[in-house]
């Protein structure tokens with residue numbers, strides 16, 4: 492696929508190592524910590540996360556169809572949320588998206604220590620445990 496095609500689809504820029512949407516934090520992929528110098532609009536981020544986090548819950552649009560509008564992950568007694576508000580992805584706790592993902596992965600890593608299913612899910616995704 493050409494770069495132009497990728498832009499027209501609005502997605503397609505992925506981390507070459509773990510294939511997550513390209514979201515760098517301090518120059519490395521927030522998911523797997525491989526060096527990453529490009530960044531993607533997080534259009535497919537919630538789909539990506541819900542496919543990989545066994546305990547994630549999502550809401551979709553009308554009649555529970557269509558694109559995901561909200562993702563909620565309860566882990567380690569904390570609730571992390573990401574929700575589309577028009578074209579903005581709002582996260583709770585309210586920090587930068589990459590910082591929120593780093594927090595999410597830290598919580599999941601903690602949970603994975605005592606939960607074999609979670610551990611398998613994290614490792615299968617190619618994410619770096621914290």
Ligand SMILES: [Zn+2]
Nearest residue numbers: 506509520523
């Ligand atoms: Zn990666």
